[in-house]
Amino acid sequence: MPAVQETIDQVRLIDVDQYKYGFETEVEMEKAPKGLSEDVIRFISGKKGEPEWMLQWRLDAYKRWLTMNEPNWARVSYDKIDYNDIYYYAAPKMNPSPKSLDEVDPEILKTYEKLGIPLREQEILAGVEPQNRVAVDAVFDSVSVATTFKEELAKAGVIFMPISEAIREYPDLVRQYLGTVVPVTDNFFATLNSAVFTDGSFVYIPPGVRCPMELSTYFRINEKNTGQFERTLIIADKGSYVSYLEGCTAPKRDENQLHAAVVELIALDDAEIKYSTVQNWYPGDAEGRGGIYNFVTKRGDCRGKNSVITWTQVETGSAITWKYPSCILRGDNSRGEFYSIAVSNGKQQVDSGTKMIHLGKNTTSRIISKGIAAGKSENTYRGLVSAHRKATGARNFTNCDSLLIGNQCGAHTVPYIESKNATAVFEHEATTSKISEDQMFYCQQRGLSDEEATALIVNGFVKDVLQQLPMEFAVEAQKLISISLEGSVG
Amino acid sequence: MLEIKNLVVQIEDKRILNGLNLTVNKGEVAAIMGPNGSGKSTLSYVIAGKEDYEILDGEILLDGENLLEMEPDQRAAAGVFLAFQYPLEIPGVASMTFLKAAINAQRKARGEDELTTPDFIKRVNAAATQLEIPKDMLKRALNVGFSGGEKKRMEILQMALLQPSFCILDETDSGLDIDALRIVSEGVNALRSPDRAFLVITHYQRLLNHIVPDTVHVMHGGRIVRSGGKELALELEANGYADYRESEAA
Numbered sequence: 001m002p003a004v005q006e007t008i009d010q011v012r013l014i015d016v017d018q019y020k021y022g023f024e025t026e027v028e029m030e031k032a033p034k035g036l037s038e039d040v041i042r043f044i045s046g047k048k049g050e051p052e053w054m055l056q057w058r059l060d061a062y063k064r065w066l067t068m069n070e071p072n073w074a075r076v077s078y079d080k081i082d083y084n085d086i087y088y089y090a091a092p093k094m095n096p097s098p099k100s101l102d103e104v105d106p107e108i109l110k111t112y113e114k115l116g117i118p119l120r121e122q123e124i125l126a127g128v129e130p131q132n133r134v135a136v137d138a139v140f141d142s143v144s145v146a147t148t149f150k151e152e153l154a155k156a157g158v159i160f161m162p163i164s165e166a167i168r169e170y171p172d173l174v175r176q177y178l179g180t181v182v183p184v185t186d187n188f189f190a191t192l193n194s195a196v197f198t199d200g201s202f203v204y205i206p207p208g209v210r211c212p213m214e215l216s217t218y219f220r221i222n223e224k225n226t227g228q229f230e231r232t233l234i235i236a237d238k239g240s241y242v243s244y245l246e247g248c249t250a251p252k253r254d255e256n257q258l259h260a261a262v263v264e265l266i267a268l269d270d271a272e273i274k275y276s277t278v279q280n281w282y283p284g285d286a287e288g289r290g291g292i293y294n295f296v297t298k299r300g301d302c303r304g305k306n307s308v309i310t311w312t313q314v315e316t317g318s319a320i321t322w323k324y325p326s327c328i329l330r331g332d333n334s335r336g337e338f339y340s341i342a343v344s345n346g347k348q349q350v351d352s353g354t355k356m357i358h359l360g361k362n363t364t365s366r367i368i369s370k371g372i373a374a375g376k377s378e379n380t381y382r383g384l385v386s387a388h389r390k391a392t393g394a395r396n397f398t399n400c401d402s403l404l405i406g407n408q409c410g411a412h413t414v415p416y417i418e419s420k421n422a423t424a425v426f427e428h429e430a431t432t433s434k435i436s437e438d439q440m441f442y443c444q445q446r447g448l449s450d451e452e453a454t455a456l457i458v459n460g461f462v463k464d465v466l467q468q469l470p471m472e473f474a475v476e477a478q479k480l481i482s483i484s485l486e487g488s489v490g
Numbered sequence: 491m492l493e494i495k496n497l498v499v500q501i502e503d504k505r506i507l508n509g510l511n512l513t514v515n516k517g518e519v520a521a522i523m524g525p526n527g528s529g530k531s532t533l534s535y536v537i538a539g540k541e542d543y544e545i546l547d548g549e550i551l552l553d554g555e556n557l558l559e560m561e562p563d564q565r566a567a568a569g570v571f572l573a574f575q576y577p578l579e580i581p582g583v584a585s586m587t588f589l590k591a592a593i594n595a596q597r598k599a600r601g602e603d604e605l606t607t608p609d610f611i612k613r614v615n616a617a618a619t620q621l622e623i624p625k626d627m628l629k630r631a632l633n634v635g636f637s638g639g640e641k642k643r644m645e646i647l648q649m650a651l652l653q654p655s656f657c658i659l660d661e662t663d664s665g666l667d668i669d670a671l672r673i674v675s676e677g678v679n680a681l682r683s684p685d686r687a688f689l690v691i692t693h694y695q696r697l698l699n700h701i702v703p704d705t706v707h708v709m710h711g712g713r714i715v716r717s718g719g720k721e722l723a724l725e726l727e728a729n730g731y732a733d734y735r736e737s738e739a740a
């Protein structure tokens with residue numbers, strides 16, 4: 001049928017018109033020597049002016065990592081990564097730790113302008129309602145190049161700064177919490193990250209404070225052959241609240257690049273953290289050439305009673321996604337939520353999901369996952385819900401839906417449930433559906449093009465999760481999803 | 491307005507339309523009747539541009555334009571509307587959202603401005619009131635969990651909003667209760683105009699009591715085997731299709 005040929009042609013073209021952030025920025029960079037060794041770790045630690053304990057922590061992690069093996073249980077396949085063929089540190093030469101935007105390389109400022117990330121506070125202030133302002137930490141390869149609204153946040157007692165700065169300025173706070181949610185020994189990629197992490201954000205919200213604006217970090221990988229090892233640590237002290245957003249993009253390249261991040265969240269008594277991600281790393285081309293390997297460990301600890309942690313993710317990018325934002329429900333009555341939309345097209349491989357570990361009494365969790373597979377992609381939901389024997393009254397509700405577009409993609413659901421407490425109630429619902437040709441024809445008969453029809457049906461499918469995102473980002477995410485699926489139907 | 495010449499169509503090696511000829515003029519309401527499986531729905535799908543069919547011969551012209559060369563959405567923008575025999579469900583998409591997307595897509599294709607939200611809402615409310623469709627139904631996902639009759643009403647609501655020039659109603663009367671039949675027929679009659687034509691597919695005279703046709707065509711074995719005025723429908727109601735079966739055998 002001609003329509004099938006047309007689909008193949010369109011899918012072939014997707015990477016060309018679809019990825020809008022694939023440009024490169026020309027800046028002079030300073031890099032660590034290629035490869036991984038104790039010397040490279042000392043180099044990174046030295047560049048960041050770290051105290052001795054931090055260096056030791058890194059070196060211990062490195063020793064441990066040397067004894068570990070790359071995990072292979074995920075439903076993804078890729079050529080072996082040569083860890084000695086990667087640069088572990090790359091920073092703009094001009095000024096790796098600028099005090100103000102005037103000290104930032106203009107090329108980098110232009111980059112963020114092109115990406116639509118506002119770094120100038122004055123520009124943000126004009127005409128924007130105070131409650132809709134967003135403070136941004138901009139991480140470019142291995143360093144943070146700008147953080148906005150720091151002073152205004154400081155007035156509220158909120159600390160929001162690059163983690164490398166926090167290690168110098170608030171060593172006690174960092175030391176108290178770093179690695180307490182994702183231990184150094186947690187898994188191959190987390191241990192690697194512990195050894196070589198370069199930058200990310202540090203957030204501390206003091207007791208009883210409702211953070212006066214949204215916080216966000218924007219990660220950009222620019223340099224070739226360079227890994228990005230982001231480390232983020234967010235602490236919400238008793239009775240506080242914070243909403244945090246993370247965005248990511250990278251240039252188009254034929255080689256794969258590694259992004260191995262660790263994110264730790266800690267919510268004390270009655271505190272709430274909302275963490276949203278719009279992940280749009282370069283996904284590679286239609287043949288599966290290039291793209292980011294996104295191997296990420298994200299975990300939240302509901303350490304205090306009545307605490308709440310919500311993960312919301314919209315995942316459209318990366319060649320490979322290996323990511324399970326999880327919640328440890330330690331405090332009594334604590335609640336964990338995971339809302340996810342994972343879109344895969346071309347030859348993307350997604351293995352993502354969550355873990356809800358119920359330890360405290362009357363802890364509740366909710367998982368809503370929407371996977372959309374198109375092209376020749378593979379999209380797996382992998383989830384674990386467990387109740388410790390002391391987790392009396394634990395409750396979980398899981399709803400896991402997959403939508404297939406076309407006949408060459410796959411959707412898989414791998415749910416694990418472990419309950420050691422007889423009073424725990426876990427509910428699980430799962431569906432897999434396809435956009436039917438009849439539905440498409442019906443929409444087209446009403447005047448919608450192929451792409452408009454797909455976007456409309458997909459939006460209906462993901463609606464429950466989009467509603468969880470802050471308004472502006474929901475609109476952004478909706479656009480991103482339809483762009484990611486461009487050319488996926490015929 | 492619509493001219494079909496010697497249309498031959500097959501699906502999976504099965505021939506369904508066998509040299510069908512049909513002309514419907516501007517302002518005309520043409521009824522098509524015929525036994526189950528005679529190819530009525532197939533004809534409506536082929537006019538609207540459904541993919542699965544192989545067109546072996548013939549042509550379909552709408553105002554002189556060759557429909558067979560157009561995509562379904564282009565045909566819709568050109569004025570073709572099909573009220574489905576079995577309307578599809580679109581989960582998660584509010585009927586309102588769907589209607590707005592459809593109207594604006596067609597306007598865009600015709601180079602017109604999109605409707606503003608207040609203007610759109612005014613039009614939907616007016617049409618919904620006329621068809622006695624409750625407002626909260628418009629907030630529900632399109633056709634999901636709707637009763638058979640509600641789905642049919644929603645089809646006519648879409649037709650009223652899209653203002654197509656060539657409307658095909660495929661058994662819109664089936665599944666309607668007596669009151670709904672009257673309401674829907676009034677909705678259709680309100681749209682009758684000298685610039686608009688209708689192709690009404692039905693099995694029963696009761697619909698044609700409300701929507702009085704100008705011409706009636708009998709379809710059998712993938713062809714129009716007889717055409718006449720509205721009295722032909724009454725004759726069929728009395729005698730059934732036995733005559734045509736015999737003529738086929740002869």
Ligand SMILES: Nc1ncnc2c1ncn2[C@@H]1O[C@H](COP(=O)(O)OP(=O)(O)OP(=O)(O)O)[C@@H](O)[C@H]1O
Pocket residue numbers: 501502504506524525526527528529530531532533575
């Ligand atoms: N996909 C298909 N494969 C094979 N045969 C098909 C297919 N679709 C339709 N047909 C056949 O084509 C013939 C015409 O079907 P169609 O739905 O057009 O009839 P109809 O006149 O609308 O009947 P009804 O009055 O019952 O609605 C039937 O015999 C039907 O089984």
Ligand SMILES: [Mg+2]
Pocket residue numbers: 530531532575660661
């Ligand atoms: Mg039929």
